[in-house]
Amino acid sequence: MSEKKLAKSGSHNAEHEYEGGLAVIAPDAVRDPGLEPHRTRMTDKSVKHEKAAARQVAALFLVSIAGSAFAVYAYFAFPITEALGTVRNNTLLLGLGITLGLFGIGIGAVHWAKTLMPDAEVSEERHQTRGSEEVRARAVEIIKLADSESGFSRRKLIRRSLYGALALFPLPAIMIFGDLGPNPGDTLRHTMWKKGTRLAKDPTGTPIKASDVTLGSVFHVIPEGLSELEHGKLEEKAKAAVLLVRLDPADLKESDERKSWSYDGIVAYSKICTHVGCPVALYEQQTHHLLCPCHQSTFDVTDACKVIFGPASRPLPQLPITVDAEGYLIAQSDFTEPVGPSFWER
Amino acid sequence: MAFKKNRRSPLAAVIVMAAGLALTGGGYAAATAAVEAVKPVSAVASADQISEGRKLFLANCASCHGKNAEGTKAAPSLIGVGGAAVEFQVDSGRMPGQASGPQLQVKKKQFTDEQIDALVAYATTLGNGPDVPTEEMIAANGDATRGGELFRINCAMCHNAVGAGGALTEGKYAPALKGVPADHVYEAMLTGPQNMPVFNDANLTPKDKKDIITYLKFVEENPSAGGYELANLGPVVEGLFTWIFILGFIIAITIWLGAKSN
Numbered sequence: 175m176s177e178k179k180l181a182k183s184g185s186h187n188a189e190h191e192y193e194g195g196l197a198v199i200a201p202d203a204v205r206d207p208g209l210e211p212h213r214t215r216m217t218d219k220s221v222k223h224e225k226a227a228a229r230q231v232a233a234l235f236l237v238s239i240a241g242s243a244f245a246v247y248a249y250f251a252f253p254i255t256e257a258l259g260t261v262r263n264n265t266l267l268l269g270l271g272i273t274l275g276l277f278g279i280g281i282g283a284v285h286w287a288k289t290l291m292p293d294a295e296v297s298e299e300r301h302q303t304r305g306s307e308e309v310r311a312r313a314v315e316i317i318k319l320a321d322s323e324s325g326f327s328r329r330k331l332i333r334r335s336l337y338g339a340l341a342l343f344p345l346p347a348i349m350i351f352g353d354l355g356p357n358p359g360d361t362l363r364h365t366m367w368k369k370g371t372r373l374a375k376d377p378t379g380t381p382i383k384a385s386d387v388t389l390g391s392v393f394h395v396i397p398e399g400l401s402e403l404e405h406g407k408l409e410e411k412a413k414a415a416v417l418l419v420r421l422d423p424a425d426l427k428e429s430d431e432r433k434s435w436s437y438d439g440i441v442a443y444s445k446i447c448t449h450v451g452c453p454v455a456l457y458e459q460q461t462h463h464l465l466c467p468c469h470q471s472t473f474d475v476t477d478a479c480k481v482i483f484g485p486a487s488r489p490l491p492q493l494p495i496t497v498d499a500e501g502y503l504i505a506q507s508d509f510t511e512p513v514g515p516s517f518w519e520r
Numbered sequence: 521m522a523f524k525k526n527r528r529s530p531l532a533a534v535i536v537m538a539a540g541l542a543l544t545g546g547g548y549a550a551a552t553a554a555v556e557a558v559k560p561v562s563a564v565a566s567a568d569q570i571s572e573g574r575k576l577f578l579a580n581c582a583s584c585h586g587k588n589a590e591g592t593k594a595a596p597s598l599i600g601v602g603g604a605a606v607e608f609q610v611d612s613g614r615m616p617g618q619a620s621g622p623q624l625q626v627k628k629k630q631f632t633d634e635q636i637d638a639l640v641a642y643a644t645t646l647g648n649g650p651d652v653p654t655e656e657m658i659a660a661n662g663d664a665t666r667g668g669e670l671f672r673i674n675c676a677m678c679h680n681a682v683g684a685g686g687a688l689t690e691g692k693y694a695p696a697l698k699g700v701p702a703d704h705v706y707e708a709m710l711t712g713p714q715n716m717p718v719f720n721d722a723n724l725t726p727k728d729k730k731d732i733i734t735y736l737k738f739v740e741e742n743p744s745a746g747g748y749e750l751a752n753l754g755p756v757v758e759g760l761f762t763w764i765f766i767l768g769f770i771i772a773i774t775i776w777l778g779a780k781s782n
Binding site for chain 2: 216217257258262265266284288289376385387419457460465470483
């Protein structure tokens with residue numbers, strides 16, 4: 175487009191311009207209202223207002239001074255001692271003082287500029303993005319000169335080997351990214367539970383007898399020996415946490431293959447939500463609903479912890495349990511499926 | 521200068537302090553012992569108390585729980601629930617129930633302390649069940665740190681990490697624990713009222729329960745170190761507060777910044 179055309183279409187004339195094709199350039203829906211008429215401020219019209227504004231700015235700066243002084247005072251007057259409440263007082267009052275100190279300066283400076291500094295209005299038109307013909311021609315000239323001087327188009331060997339070098343350069347990054355963490359391997363599919371591991375109380379690690387679990391009880395369970403682990407204790411706990419409840423055996427709806435997984439109405443389920451892995455532990459002993467506090471997924475403990483509400487898509491994995499010769503609850507095996515939320519290869 | 525000279529042995533202060541501590545400590549121990557002696561345990565219930573309790577039961581409870589506390593379709597059997605369950609339900613005002621709903625509400629107590637003791641005495645005769653805890657069992661002088669850990673593992677998922685309470689399914693909720701008397705907290709753990717699970721003495725030992733009570737007392741008496749708690753209800757409340765008040769303030773300042781002076 176030529177300068178002339180641009181000027182015309184920029185002038186918001188409602189007339190359509192014929193561009194040769196079928197396209198029709200619609201006029202802007204909103205017209206440029208132009209500049210607002212200048213309005214004189216009260217502070218320019220009356221000395222009284224000007225003086226008031228000056229006092230306001232000074233007052234704001236005084237607020238800042240008072241705030242900073244108060245922050246220094248508060249630091250010494252409200253020291254942090256052993257009582258927890260003193261931390262709150264100290265940080266709150268110190269922070270309040272510092273806030274006032276900075277806020278007063280900022281607001282005061284802006285108020286000063288808005289009310290007392292000259293309010294002459296200046297407008298600048300935007301210039302066109304496109305350069306002039308001479309500038310464009312000169313740019314092309316420079317690029318051509320650079321090409322001929324460097325021989326980029328002429329020296330094929332150099333050019334192609336440079337392309338090769340640039341293409342291969344990012345390759346090592348793939349290896350580095352691959353090293354960001356060890357592959358999970360099959361750790362997502364297994365937990366600490368194995369045949370014969372005793373069920374123990376969290377956090378003490380005391381093994382639980384079947385007779386301890388009375389009707390309506392809920393136990394928060396970890397595998398025995400978890401506390402003695404040298405490393406990876408939290409990782410193991412995050413996978414192996416179990417909720418243990420006893421129901422009236424008549425209330426339990428058990429499939430044939432899971433009949434042997436419970437002991438006298440005692441059932442153990444993974445505590446890790448199958449949605450995004452929050453600990454599901456809000457057990458209602460009358461309704462036997464197990465609620466996840468994060469997204470309200472609700473599992474039915476009487477019916478293999480199937481999802482009865484919420485975003486979780488699969489039941490909580492059940493830990494097959496039985497008792498040993500001394501009456502302690504033990505695991506029959508590990509979980510038969512991966513615990514926790516879904517992952518790609520699952 | 522004369523007055524700077526030590527006129528007394530430096531040991532004098534130590535002796536005075538030790539004597540003071542022994543006196544106040546001994547006095548306190550004697551006073552608490554006296555309180556314990558005054559408050560009798562429900563185990564020593566008289567025959568009068570039991571018959572008074574039975575009368576109260578027949579007049580106020582039997583229509584739902586059955587004439588012999590055997591339970592009906594409307595309410596469970598009370599045989600073997602023990603004194604702890606009765607005291608929790610009646611002393612907290614939950615029982616007698618006022619209306620059917622997702623769960624019983626705390627309301628004004630309907631009986632005097634003597635009447636509640638009589639009901640407890642009667643319930644104890646119905647069968648073996650957990651007893652009302654003694655003063656020592658619920659005294660908040662355990663280990664608050666240990667209690668806090670146990671609370672976070674066993675209670676916090678429903679009652680919130682500092683006992684602010686929370687929602688359950690279908691209109692039920694775990695009540696806030698602030699201001700709940702220690703004996704009610706103990707009895708609730710022991711008996712599992714309504715949808716709360718039971719935490720028997722094998723699960724949480726009496727010492728564990730005492731520590732949990734100590735923790736709750738500590739949380740109640742110590743203000744939050746992080747500033748205003750906003751009812752301790754968590755990120756939703758905090759987010760809402762930030763969106764409305766903090767962002768509102770920032771928007772107001774921005775508008776003021778861009779506005780022309782009058």
